[in-house]
Amino acid sequence: MLKKLFILLVLALIGFSSCRKEDNIISSNFSLRYSSDTVFLDTVFAGIGSSTYELKVYNDSRESINIPNIRLKNQASPFRLNINGSASTNLSNVEILPEDSIYIFIEVTAAINTVNEMVVSDQIVFELAEGSDEVELVSLAKEAIFHFPTNFIVIGSGNNRSIIPYSIIDCNTIWDNTIPHVVYGYAVVDSGCTLEIAPGADVHFHENSGLWVFASGELKIAPNTLPGQGDSVTFSGDRLEPFYEEVPGQWGGLLGGLYIGQGAKAQINNLVLKNAVNGLRCDSALFPDQLLITNSYILNSSRTGLYAGYSNIKAENLVIANQGLYGFYAFGGNYDFKHCSFVNYWNLSTRQESTVVLSNFLEFQDATGQVQRITRSLESAYFGNCIIDGVNQQELQFVKDDNAIFNFQFNHAQLKLSSDIEDRGFSISDPSFINVLVNNNADYVNPAKNNYQLDSLSQMVDQGNTNDGFVIPTDILGFSRNFNGLPDLGAFERQY
Numbered sequence: 001m002l003k004k005l006f007i008l009l010v011l012a013l014i015g016f017s018s019c020r021k022e023d024n025i026i027s028s029n030f031s032l033r034y035s036s037d038t039v040f041l042d043t044v045f046a047g048i049g050s051s052t053y054e055l056k057v058y059n060d061s062r063e064s065i066n067i068p069n070i071r072l073k074n075q076a077s078p079f080r081l082n083i084n085g086s087a088s089t090n091l092s093n094v095e096i097l098p099e100d101s102i103y104i105f106i107e108v109t110a111a112i113n114t115v116n117e118m119v120v121s122d123q124i125v126f127e128l129a130e131g132s133d134e135v136e137l138v139s140l141a142k143e144a145i146f147h148f149p150t151n152f153i154v155i156g157s158g159n160n161r162s163i164i165p166y167s168i169i170d171c172n173t174i175w176d177n178t179i180p181h182v183v184y185g186y187a188v189v190d191s192g193c194t195l196e197i198a199p200g201a202d203v204h205f206h207e208n209s210g211l212w213v214f215a216s217g218e219l220k221i222a223p224n225t226l227p228g229q230g231d232s233v234t235f236s237g238d239r240l241e242p243f244y245e246e247v248p249g250q251w252g253g254l255l256g257g258l259y260i261g262q263g264a265k266a267q268i269n270n271l272v273l274k275n276a277v278n279g280l281r282c283d284s285a286l287f288p289d290q291l292l293i294t295n296s297y298i299l300n301s302s303r304t305g306l307y308a309g310y311s312n313i314k315a316e317n318l319v320i321a322n323q324g325l326y327g328f329y330a331f332g333g334n335y336d337f338k339h340c341s342f343v344n345y346w347n348l349s350t351r352q353e354s355t356v357v358l359s360n361f362l363e364f365q366d367a368t369g370q371v372q373r374i375t376r377s378l379e380s381a382y383f384g385n386c387i388i389d390g391v392n393q394q395e396l397q398f399v400k401d402d403n404a405i406f407n408f409q410f411n412h413a414q415l416k417l418s419s420d421i422e423d424r425g426f427s428i429s430d431p432s433f434i435n436v437l438v439n440n441n442a443d444y445v446n447p448a449k450n451n452y453q454l455d456s457l458s459q460m461v462d463q464g465n466t467n468d469g470f471v472i473p474t475d476i477l478g479f480s481r482n483f484n485g486l487p488d489l490g491a492f493e494r495q496y
Contacts, residue, residue: 377405
C-alpha cells in the first residue's frame with residue numbers, strides 16, 4: 001500500500017511540473033520605478049573615494065522583465081557602479097523578477113584638479129525598448145592640500161613594536177582658511193619651526209593620523225582672535241558625509257590626535273577638536289608656558305579628551321565633553337583651569353572612569369611581569385569657576401601616592417560626587433575646596449548635541465568668584481561675564 005502511494009505522489013509531481021508554464025521575460029511595454037530620481041552623494045575631497053550609496057530599481061509588474069542596458073552616460077565619469085552584484089558601468093540584459101527589485105551601488109572619486117569646490121554630476125541611463133530613463137547622480141567635490149607620510153619611526157620591539165608614519169611640515173609656515181588640509185599619518189612641526197593655523201581653517205585627519213609638535217617646535221592656532229566670531233579652526237576626521245559629523249574615534253594615532261611633545265609649545269585659541277580617539281596629549285613639560293588653550297572645545301573623543309603627562313597647561317573657556325573614558329587625565333604637572341566645563345554624557349558604551357582624574361603615580365608591568373610604580377608630583381592643579389559633571393555618580397577622582405606632591409584647589413566649582421563619602425575617597429571640608437557645589441542641577445540647553453550653555457533652571461548661574469571672572473571677562477561665545485551679578489560657573493555665561 002505504501003509503495004503504491006509513493007508511486008502516485010511521484011506521478012502527480014511529474015504531471016504538475018509538466019503542466020507549469022515557463023516564466024515569461026518581457027523586454028518592452030513595462031515601466032520601472034526608482035527609490036529616487038536623484039542620488040545625492042555627500043561632499044568628498046578631490047582624489048578620495050566616497051562612501052557607497054544605493055539606488056533601488058523596482059519591477060512592479062507580475063512578469064519578469066529584461067532591461068536591455070544600464071550604463072553611466074559619461075564614459076569618463078568619476079562615478080562607479082555595482083549593478084545587481086556586478087561591478088560595471090555598462091551592463092546589458094539585466095533581469096528583475098516579478099514584483100521584485102535590484103540594487104545599484106554608487107561611489108565617486110572626483111578629479112584631483114578640482115578648483116576649491118565644484119559640482120560633480122552624471123546620469124545612470126536605463127535603455128528601454130520604448131526609450132530611456134535617467135537617474136541623476138550629484139556630488140560636491142572640494143580641493144584639499146594633502147600631507148602624506150614620507151618617513152616612519154619604529155617604537156618598541158617584538159609584539160610591542162609600533163610604526164608611526166609621518167611627514168615634516170615646511171618650517172615657519174601658515175595654513176590659511178582658503179583650502180582644507182588633509183593629513184595622513186602624523187604631520188610634524190619640526191624642531192625650531194612654527195606652524196600657524198589661521199582662523200576659520202579646516203584640518204582633516206585620516207584614520208590613525210594626527211598633528212605632532214616636536215621639541216622646540218611651536219604651534220599657534222588662531223592667535224589673537226576673539227571668541228564667538230564664527231571663525232573657529234576645526235580639527236576633525238576626513239569623512240565629510242553627515243553621518244560622520246559626530247562619530248567618535250575617527251582619527252588620532254598612537255600619540256593622540258594633537259600631540260604636544262616634550263619641549264614643544266602651543267598657543268591654541270578658537271579650536272574645535274572633535275571625533276578623535278585621544279584628542280589632545282601633552283607630555284613632559286620643560287617650560288611653564290607649554291600649552292595655553294582658550295575659547296576651545298574638545299568633543300567626542302572615544303577614549304580621552306585631554307591627557308597630560310607631567311605638563312604645564314593653562315586653560316580658559318575650555319569645554320571638554322563626551323568622552324568614552326576620561327575628559328581630563330593628569331599624571332603630575334602644573335595646571336590652571338579657569339571657567340572650564342568638563343561634562344561627560346557619553347552613552348555609546350559603559351564608562352566606569354571619572355571624567356576628571358588627578359594622579360601623581362602610574363603603575364605598569366615590566367617585561368618580567370613585575371608591577372612597577374612611577375611617581376610624578378602634581379605640583380599644582382587649580383580649578384576656578386569650573387564645572388565637573390556627567391552621568392556617573394563620581395566624576396572627580398584622585399589617584400594619590402603620599403611619597404609625591406599632590407597639590408590641588410577647587411575655588412567655586414560644581415562637582416559631581418558620590419553621596420557616600422567613603423566611596424568618594426575625600427572630603428570637601430578639606431581647605432583645598434573653597435565654596436564648591438556638589439551635585440547641583442547644571443541644566444544644560446542640549447547636552448545630546450554638545451550644547452552646554454546654561455538653561456533657565458541652572459544652579460550654576462551667579463555661583464563663581466569675581467577674581468577669576470575679572471581675569472576672563474568674556475565667555476567662550478564672547479558674552480560679558482558682568483551681565484547680571486556674579487560670574488556663572490563653566491565656560492558659558494547665561495545671558496537671559
